[in-house]
Amino acid sequence: MEKTIATFVDDLGPAKIICIQEPSIHLQGILVVDNVAAGPSIGGLRMAENVSMGECVRLARAMTLKNAAAGLAHGGGKSVLFGNPKMEHKQKENLIRGFAYALRGESDYIFGPDMGTNEECMAWVKDEIGRAVGLPSEIGGIPLDIIGATGWGLYHTIDVALEHIHLPLQGARIVIQGFGAVGKHAARFLTEHGGVLVGASDSKGSLYNPEGLDVQALIDIKGQGKSIIDSTQGVAGGVDAVIDMECDIWIPAARPDVLHKDNIHRLSAKLVAQGANIPLTADAEKYLHDHGVLVIPDFIANAGGVICAAMEYHSASQTASMQTIEEKIRRNTEEVLELAKKHSLLPREAAVQLSRSRLEKAMHLKRWRIF
Numbered sequence: 001m002e003k004t005i006a007t008f009v010d011d012l013g014p015a016k017i018i019c020i021q022e023p024s025i026h027l028q029g030i031l032v033v034d035n036v037a038a039g040p041s042i043g044g045l046r047m048a049e050n051v052s053m054g055e056c057v058r059l060a061r062a063m064t065l066k067n068a069a070a071g072l073a074h075g076g077g078k079s080v081l082f083g084n085p086k087m088e089h090k091q092k093e094n095l096i097r098g099f100a101y102a103l104r105g106e107s108d109y110i111f112g113p114d115m116g117t118n119e120e121c122m123a124w125v126k127d128e129i130g131r132a133v134g135l136p137s138e139i140g141g142i143p144l145d146i147i148g149a150t151g152w153g154l155y156h157t158i159d160v161a162l163e164h165i166h167l168p169l170q171g172a173r174i175v176i177q178g179f180g181a182v183g184k185h186a187a188r189f190l191t192e193h194g195g196v197l198v199g200a201s202d203s204k205g206s207l208y209n210p211e212g213l214d215v216q217a218l219i220d221i222k223g224q225g226k227s228i229i230d231s232t233q234g235v236a237g238g239v240d241a242v243i244d245m246e247c248d249i250w251i252p253a254a255r256p257d258v259l260h261k262d263n264i265h266r267l268s269a270k271l272v273a274q275g276a277n278i279p280l281t282a283d284a285e286k287y288l289h290d291h292g293v294l295v296i297p298d299f300i301a302n303a304g305g306v307i308c309a310a311m312e313y314h315s316a317s318q319t320a321s322m323q324t325i326e327e328k329i330r331r332n333t334e335e336v337l338e339l340a341k342k343h344s345l346l347p348r349e350a351a352v353q354l355s356r357s358r359l360e361k362a363m364h365l366k367r368w369r370i371f
């Protein structure tokens with residue numbers, strides 16, 4: 001069914017949708033600036049061959065909610081550049097530079113890295129128009145995936161959530177799906193504070209050891225370009241086996257929609273902290289809530305990366321960024337869990353309420369109110 005523009009619009013946004021086309025270099029892209037009440041939007045530049053307008057609008061809204069929940073002076077936006085991200089390097093550089101230049105006047109949008117783009121791409125954008133985050137350290141960037149900004153935030157959200165369910169981190173059994181930038185650092189911080197990593201997976205398979213896995217040894221193996229199943233530390237299994245592992249804390253840090261109505265009953269955890277974006281379907285999240293499992297939603301739990309990016313944009317140091325992540329994520333988790341408890345809401349519902357109320361206050365302070 002053909003969708004009209006009205007399908008995408010509600011009281012929060014989008015504030016604008018811009019299509020860019022330059023046939024001479026085969027450049028086609030979209031920018032969605034969703035809501036800028038709190039400040040210029042920050043969101044990733046995704047390079048992919050097939051992203052719909054609707055998807056781009058939803059991704060921009062997710063950034064609006066995430067940035068508002070994190071209490072950043074930034075709204076949400078998202079851009080998509082159509083093309084194969086693995087195209088020849090020079091051609092990719094031309095397209096990204098061209099796209100950025102075409103959007104040079106759009107001061108309501110700050111580019112960040114996303115699927116198909118990286119810090120080098122952000123350096124090209126910065127060079128063209130000066131507005132990008134997720135930069136190489138040589139030009140003022142904070143290497144958030146190397147320092148583990150999102151994993152640091154996950155550790156704090158989990159620490160606060162555990163207090164709510166009266167479970168000590170000391171000795172808590174942790175399973176992580178996806179041992180990449182987010183997953184490995186979450187494992188590192190959690191085990192440094194007494195947690196025990198009993199299971200983990202990557203795209204090749206899973207590893208289980210109820211006595212605990214040596215996190216640094218797994219990080220080293222991944223650093224050599226191998227899979228965690230190349231380790232001899234535990235019992236290797238299929239990718240999916242990670243859902244059945246007995247644990248207290250389960251952290252999805254890989255792909256969207258990995259837990260859904262057909263497999264959610266297999267999970268044994270007491271707490272799920274969402275490192276990946278939308279790793280659970282809505283019915284899976286509801287199922288866990290109804291069965292007494294606490295679920296910290298993605299845009300609260302994994303906001304460490306964007307908080308770090310916003311701090312970078314304002315020239316903060318790495319140390320200040322990590323402190324801000326700790327402070328904001330602990331406070332937000334606390335507020336969301338209190339609100340959820342008080343009004344018998346799902347944590348996600350409480351988190352959306354929290355973000356919306358911050359956005360509505362910010363919108364009332366603007367001359368042009370959207371509602």
Ligand code: NAD
Nearest residue numbers: 150178179180181182201202203253254275276277302305
């Ligand atoms: P990454 O590419 O560094 O790591 C992803 C890991 O998941 C890899 O180890 C990969 O092998 C593994 N994987 C892929 N498919 C899998 C599967 N089916 N089962 C198990 N493991 C699988 O990516 P990342 O930066 O760690 O991001 C992970 C997720 O978190 C993504 O959804 C991303 O959008 C989200 N996220 C990342 C950040 C960040 O700061 N990097 C911030 C917020 C959200």
